Amino acid sequence: MYRKKQKEKRNKIIIICTLVFCLIIGFIVNILVTDRNLTIFEKTIKDSILTVQKVFSFPIDFITNKISTNNEKNKMYEKYLELENQVKENEKYKVENEELKKQLEDMKKLLDINETIAEYTFLNANVISRNLDYWSDTIVINKGEHDGVTKDMPVVIGTNLIGKVISTTTFNSTVRLITATDVVDKISVKIKNNDSYVYGILNGYNKENNTYTIEGISQSIKIENGSTVTTTGMGDIFPAGIVIGKITGINTDNFDLSNVLEMQSDVDFDNINYVTVLRRNI
Amino acid sequence: MIVIISMISFFLDGILSRYILPNSLFLPLFTIVSLVIIYPYFNNSNFRYFKFIAIIGLLYDIAYYNTLFYNFFIFLILGFVIGLLNYLLSNNLYTNILITITSIIIYRIITFLFTIIFKSNMYSLFDLLKSIYSSLILNIIYCILIYLLTEFYSKKNNILRSK
Numbered sequence: 251m252y253r254k255k256q257k258e259k260r261n262k263i264i265i266i267c268t269l270v271f272c273l274i275i276g277f278i279v280n281i282l283v284t285d286r287n288l289t290i291f292e293k294t295i296k297d298s299i300l301t302v303q304k305v306f307s308f309p310i311d312f313i314t315n316k317i318s319t320n321n322e323k324n325k326m327y328e329k330y331l332e333l334e335n336q337v338k339e340n341e342k343y344k345v346e347n348e349e350l351k352k353q354l355e356d357m358k359k360l361l362d363i364n365e366t367i368a369e370y371t372f373l374n375a376n377v378i379s380r381n382l383d384y385w386s387d388t389i390v391i392n393k394g395e396h397d398g399v400t401k402d403m404p405v406v407i408g409t410n411l412i413g414k415v416i417s418t419t420t421f422n423s424t425v426r427l428i429t430a431t432d433v434v435d436k437i438s439v440k441i442k443n444n445d446s447y448v449y450g451i452l453n454g455y456n457k458e459n460n461t462y463t464i465e466g467i468s469q470s471i472k473i474e475n476g477s478t479v480t481t482t483g484m485g486d487i488f489p490a491g492i493v494i495g496k497i498t499g500i501n502t503d504n505f506d507l508s509n510v511l512e513m514q515s516d517v518d519f520d521n522i523n524y525v526t527v528l529r530r531n532i
Numbered sequence: 533m534i535v536i537i538s539m540i541s542f543f544l545d546g547i548l549s550r551y552i553l554p555n556s557l558f559l560p561l562f563t564i565v566s567l568v569i570i571y572p573y574f575n576n577s578n579f580r581y582f583k584f585i586a587i588i589g590l591l592y593d594i595a596y597y598n599t600l601f602y603n604f605f606i607f608l609i610l611g612f613v614i615g616l617l618n619y620l621l622s623n624n625l626y627t628n629i630l631i632t633i634t635s636i637i638i639y640r641i642i643t644f645l646f647t648i649i650f651k652s653n654m655y656s657l658f659d660l661l662k663s664i665y666s667s668l669i670l671n672i673i674y675c676i677l678i679y680l681l682t683e684f685y686s687k688k689n690n691i692l693r694s695k
Contacts, residue, residue, distance in 0.1 A: 278646070278650060285598070286598070288594075288598070292594050292600070295591065295594050295595070296594050296595055299543075299546075299591065299594070299595040300546075300595065302543060303543055303546045303547055306543050306547055307547045307550070310547065310551070314551075377550060378546075378550065379546045379547070379549045379550050379596070380549040380550055380554065381549070381554070381596075382545055382546070382549055382560075382561075382592075382596045382597070383596075383597055383643065384554075384559065384640070384643065384663045384667075385643060385644065385647040385651070385655065385663075387554070388598075416598070417598050424598055454654075457654070457659075520553045520554065520555065521553075
């Protein structure tokens with residue numbers, strides 16, 4: 251009888267300890283989640299702190315802008331010649347683009363489609379600060395809910411994808427870069443291979459080589475180095491046709507069953523000052 | 533003075549993050565340095581000190597990390613270590629540098645462990661070492677500067693602090 255009671259008591263202690271342990275683990279995991287919706291209280295505090303930070307950093311920004319403007323002025327003539335050549339080339343693309351737009355509109359009318367997965371509107375933003383956490387890769391931009399930014403919107407520089415919005419406040423947003431190693435989303439991508447496209451999945455970033463890994467491509471398909479990688483538009487987050495980078499290496503997986511491609515981005519992730527948020531229309 | 537040092541360090545962390553590259557050898561952790569510098573000005577009132585750093589930790593979480601209670605807990609642990617080292621060592625420039633180095637190492641180790649256990653296993657011990665040594669130079673310089681400034685100011689205005 252005494253032993254039975256002792257055993258029951260021990261079992262109770264074990265159950266309580268397990269529950270407490272699970273609660274502690276759950277709590278720790280919960281406090282580490284960075285892409286959650288912030289409460290109004292958090293949003294207000296964050297906006298206030300970042301506003302003060304903007305005021306403090308104004309003189310530094312002013313001086314750095316002056317220096318970079320001066321440097322730009324010195325290179326102006328070279329740039330003018332370069333742009334002159336580009337304008338001549340652009341005329342050709344402009345005519346081609348207008349023709350393609352017209353064809354697309356006609357096809358949309360024919361098929362009764364309002365918008366496609368490649369359509370989005372642009373919203374330019376400045377970078378206010380970068381991550382202080384050594385183990386993540388995020389930036390804070392000066393556009394928030396007030397400007398129509400919502401969670402999961404893709405962010406680009408020029409035509410290159412750099413990340414997505416993970417949380418928003420009224421006047422600011424946090425963007426997780428695709429170089430972050432704690433990225434949980436896999437991006438559906440297509441690689442231009444001669445006249446056709448090969449589809450794969452962007453699966454992580456290698457910090458040592460500064461390359462990304464693309465998986466899910468059959469070994470029978472031959473892909474050349476330098477091929478352009480763009481988003482497919484599949485999934486809810488990234489619209490189609492955003493450039494991510496270029497193929498720099500082709501390997502096989504551990505079982506020799508499929509190709510594993512190495513890709514490098516054209517973006518200098520160490521020097522991000524201005525970004526564009528894409529608002530998908532569909 | 534305590535609030536001014538903490539606030540300046542807090543905002544400098546955010547401002548400098550834009551200009552200092554993530555791979556550089558000069559990563560700022562000025563808020564942690566300020567925790568070391570301000571401790572003697574609480575005159576052994578640990579409760580007030582812990583209350584203060586809990587608020588700073590919470591603000592740090594909200595403003596820079598998008599988390600809640602993450603830095604709050606880490607800062608409390610650091611506060612305990614800083615209090616203990618201040619109890620064992622006398623307060624001077626060299627001990628302040630030593631406590632700053634210890635705090636930075638502890639901070640990096642705790643965040644590293646949290647990251648590899650709960651978020652990503654893609655980091656190695658070499659990354660941890662890199663994160664530590666790249667945070668030391670700038671923060672030690674900042675520690676020396678802010679220590680000398682506070683020392684000068686407190687002597688001039690006869691501000692009491694624990695030895």
